[in-house]
Amino acid sequence: xxxxxxxxxxxxxxxxxxxxxxxxxxxxxxxxxxxxxxxxxxxxxxxxxxxxxxxxxxxxxxxxxxxxxxxxxxxxxxxxxxxxxxxxxxxxxxxxxxxxxxxxxxxxxxxxxxxxxxxxxxxxxxxxxxxxxxxxxxxxxxxxxxxxxxxxxxxxxxxxxxxxxxxxxxxxxxxxxxxxxxxxxxxxxxxxxxxxxxxxxxxxxxxxxxxxxxxxxxxxxxxxxxxxxxxxxxxxxxxxxxxxxxxxxxxxxxxxxxxxxxxxxxxxxxxxxxxxxxxxxxxxxxxxxxxxxxxxxxxxxxxxxxxxxxxxxxxxxxxxxxxxxxxxxxxxxxxxxxxxxxxxxxxxxxxxxxxxxxxxxxxxxxxxxxxxxxxxxx
Amino acid sequence: xxxxxxxxxxxxxxxxxxxxxxxxxxxxxxxxxxxxxxxxxxxxxxxxxxxxxxxxxxxxxxxxxxxxxxxxxxxxxxxxxxxxxxxxxxxxxxxxxxxxxxxxxxxxxxxxxxxxxxxxxxxxxxxxxxxxxxxxxxxxxxxxxxxxxxxxxxxxxxxxxxxxxxxxxxxxxxxxxxxxxxxxxxxxxxxxxxxxxxxxxxxxxxxxxxxxxxxxxxxxxxxxxxxxxxxxxxxxxxxxxxxxxxxxxxxxxxxxxxxxxxxxxxxxxxxxxxxxxxxxxxxxxxxxxxxxxxxxxxxxxxxxxxxxxxxxxxxxxxxxxxxxxxxxxxxxxxxxxxxxxxxxxxxxxxxxxxxxxxxxxxxxxxxxxxxxxxxxxx
Numbered sequence: 001x002x003x004x005x006x007x008x009x010x011x012x013x014x015x016x017x018x019x020x021x022x023x024x025x026x027x028x029x030x031x032x033x034x035x036x037x038x039x040x041x042x043x044x045x046x047x048x049x050x051x052x053x054x055x056x057x058x059x060x061x062x063x064x065x066x067x068x069x070x071x072x073x074x075x076x077x078x079x080x081x082x083x084x085x086x087x088x089x090x091x092x093x094x095x096x097x098x099x100x101x102x103x104x105x106x107x108x109x110x111x112x113x114x115x116x117x118x119x120x121x122x123x124x125x126x127x128x129x130x131x132x133x134x135x136x137x138x139x140x141x142x143x144x145x146x147x148x149x150x151x152x153x154x155x156x157x158x159x160x161x162x163x164x165x166x167x168x169x170x171x172x173x174x175x176x177x178x179x180x181x182x183x184x185x186x187x188x189x190x191x192x193x194x195x196x197x198x199x200x201x202x203x204x205x206x207x208x209x210x211x212x213x214x215x216x217x218x219x220x221x222x223x224x225x226x227x228x229x230x231x232x233x234x235x236x237x238x239x240x241x242x243x244x245x246x247x248x249x250x251x252x253x254x255x256x257x258x259x260x261x262x263x264x265x266x267x268x269x270x271x272x273x274x275x276x277x278x279x280x281x282x283x284x285x286x287x288x289x290x291x292x293x294x295x296x297x298x299x300x301x302x303x304x305x306x307x308x309x310x311x312x313x314x315x316x317x318x319x320x321x322x323x324x325x326x327x328x329x330x331x332x333x334x335x336x337x338x339x340x341x342x343x344x345x346x347x348x349x350x351x352x353x354x355x356x357x358x359x360x361x362x363x364x365x366x367x368x369x370x371x372x373x374x375x376x377x378x
Numbered sequence: 379x380x381x382x383x384x385x386x387x388x389x390x391x392x393x394x395x396x397x398x399x400x401x402x403x404x405x406x407x408x409x410x411x412x413x414x415x416x417x418x419x420x421x422x423x424x425x426x427x428x429x430x431x432x433x434x435x436x437x438x439x440x441x442x443x444x445x446x447x448x449x450x451x452x453x454x455x456x457x458x459x460x461x462x463x464x465x466x467x468x469x470x471x472x473x474x475x476x477x478x479x480x481x482x483x484x485x486x487x488x489x490x491x492x493x494x495x496x497x498x499x500x501x502x503x504x505x506x507x508x509x510x511x512x513x514x515x516x517x518x519x520x521x522x523x524x525x526x527x528x529x530x531x532x533x534x535x536x537x538x539x540x541x542x543x544x545x546x547x548x549x550x551x552x553x554x555x556x557x558x559x560x561x562x563x564x565x566x567x568x569x570x571x572x573x574x575x576x577x578x579x580x581x582x583x584x585x586x587x588x589x590x591x592x593x594x595x596x597x598x599x600x601x602x603x604x605x606x607x608x609x610x611x612x613x614x615x616x617x618x619x620x621x622x623x624x625x626x627x628x629x630x631x632x633x634x635x636x637x638x639x640x641x642x643x644x645x646x647x648x649x650x651x652x653x654x655x656x657x658x659x660x661x662x663x664x665x666x667x668x669x670x671x672x673x674x675x676x677x678x679x680x681x682x683x684x685x686x687x688x689x690x691x692x693x694x695x696x697x698x699x700x701x702x703x704x705x706x707x708x709x710x711x712x713x714x715x716x717x718x719x720x721x722x723x724x725x726x727x728x729x730x731x732x733x734x735x736x737x738x739x740x741x742x743x744x745x746x747x748x749x750x751x752x753x754x755x756x
Contacts, residue, residue, distance in 0.1 A: 001379055002453060002753045016476055016756045050693060072694040075380060092694065095654045095665070095710055098394055117657045118709055148695055149655040149663050180692060276473045277527040279495045285527050287473070290674045291725050292755050296691070313674070314558060315428060315721050316450040316470065316755075317526055331496055332473055343693050347669050348726070350753055374753075375380045375728055377670050377694075378394045 048242030055083020426620030433461020
């Protein structure tokens with residue numbers, strides 16, 4: 001773990017770079033907005049901790065009414081349970097006896113759930129749970145259009161649920177019906193069409209479950225791009241959005257029904273960088289390349305420097321094109337960059353530097369939280 | 379820091395996934411090949427530790443004749459010096475009093491060099507060195523075509539060298555003339571043309587230095603894609619290749635003069651992944667997405683599974699298209715993936731799992747080295 005780039009009480013200008021910055025005011029408004037949405041809609045919310053990898057943030061979500069959190073990896077679940085989170089769903093398949101033994105151990109200390117998409121998995125999880133004499137809640141993941149994990153909707157999924165229900169140490173919890181690739185479809189119509197198919201897949205599976213005398217207590221899914229659509233279906237009852245806490249540049253490329261940018265949530269996550277070279281008038285080189293700002297979802301946005309465009313990232317450098325910039329930053333100036341994709345960006349940093357009053361002259365470091373599950377990949 | 383996914387003595391099949399694997403046999407042959415090249419050519423070699431971020435690997439390079447290593451960040455230099463490396467060049471600009479104070483402190487314990495591309499930097503580094511009463515060696519970085527950091531070649535660079543030479547705590551070491559964007563030009567002719575311009579830029583600067591009575595002791599640059607060309611120029615005398623230790627999929631897309639793939643070095647770095655879902659015949663989902671295999675340089679290669687193609691990476695998943703695969707892997711099987719780009723891949727992992735005899739039935743974990751400077755970004 002690297003030393004923290006800042007200490008509470010420092011001014012923003014004193015933070016060493018590159019650093020991962022949280023605009024605490026915007027972040028808290030984002031948490032509040034999603035919590036209020038779920039409360040009004042009457043659905044449970046189980047935010048995705050794969051985005052933030054932090055028990056501190058998870059606890060703030062739970063304090064606002066979340067039933068718990070989900071994550072993708074057993075190693076993330078370990079960090080979250082160790083950090084005091086009492087209800088964790090690994091919204092993913094877990095394969096291998098070593099990993100399942102670790103997962104089962106967590107069930108002594110928290111309510112643990114996991115997904116399956118193969119009959120063999122049911123026996124494997126039962127064995128791990130039996131060895132620890134714990135109960136594990138299991139969701140059947142169905143492929144709702146993402147063509148990744150998940151069994152086909154309908155009879156095959158229901159059969160899997162029946163196998164779970166017959167096991168002594170397992171409880172059939174419901175269906176994992178998350179549509180990942182729908183999240184960044186740019187128009188509302190596209191997202192609606194994708195989620196309509198997901199809803200159909202869920203309904204088809206519910207009908208097959210009923211034939212077996214089974215019921216899915218939980219229909220889980222939905223991300224920041226589509227959660228209103230799943231909620232509106234009346235079928236989903238547990239939402240798993242992650243990115244809403246930070247809101248990244250890629251989600252800002254989504255469009256609402258009226259064609260304007262998706263702006264329900266505010267950009268609350270930034271990478272602070274320093275201009276380290278200004279040797280040519282048309283460019284500024286910043287000390288933030290793709291080792292701190294991954295480019296899987298495109299380029300970061302330059303925050304509040306009109307005309308400056310980030311591009312040509314290499315491992316440790318990014319190049320700001322300032323040819324259209326009336327007032328380019330000078331060597332040594334600090335700039336804020338909005339990550340294209342918050343999840344993998346967070347995973348590259350050891351610390352969140354929380355700023356209160358960002359954008360005001362009194363901006364100060366209020367908190368320095370570890371990204372406790374940074375690198376937790378297995 | 380995450381727990382290690384393996385322990386010495388384990389079989390490859392026992393390594394938890396995803397894990398960063400080093401084929402120790404191929405890796406050592408790569409080290410030997412580059413060391414032998416430099417010995418025969420009579421040039422110094424200062425391998426780039428930004429690739430491996432490991433004092434263990436740096437020490438093995440030094441043991442084979444490297445004069446020291448280079449890195450890109452002060453925080454990397456700190457880890458390397460703490461790990462016993464006696465000569466470290468930060469082959470990059472360092473901006474800010476905090477960072478420079480840390481750099482100067484290292485000069486009590488190691489020979490430290492750094493680059494500049496601005497007159498202000500000379501005064502800033504002198505102040506930091508004076509405060510510690512140490513000597514810092516300074517290279518003038520010239521822009522040899524990469525349009526990133528670096529002053530224009532010629533008189534401006536020579537003036538900067540003169541400013542360095544006049545400072546009490548600084549020594550003018552030479553020119554940093556690395557051409558990053560030339561490394562992955564696919565044909566030898568393209569790479570030769572780019573480096574010819576770099577050589578011209580160096581010669582022009584040397585002529586201007588001579589007018590001031592200065593000489594560049596070191597002409598530094600060259601990466602894994604072009605090091606033979608810089609060496610052949612007779613102008614460069616210190617090589618900075620990094621990727622040769624591991625050889626990634628992107629470098630394997632380079633072509634030699636005869637049009638065949640660049641194969642001087644062997645793939646020695648892999649991500650070991652597990653097939654976590656096989657719910658559809660046309661695909662296998664592995665537990666390695668872009669949080670462990672960044673995609674800035676394209677997709678990883680699937681190692682020795684004919685017909686399997688890695689694609690559609692998301693945060694924690696990769697999808698193998700096995701439609702053209704005569705013998706697709708089964709759920710639970712482990713697969714090796716060759717990273718597209720070794721540097722940012724290494725930076726996502728906490729541990730190197732070193733395997734002796736990879737590809738043989740007796741493959742065993744021999745070493746588990748920390749990626750000690752993982753995340754060292756400032």
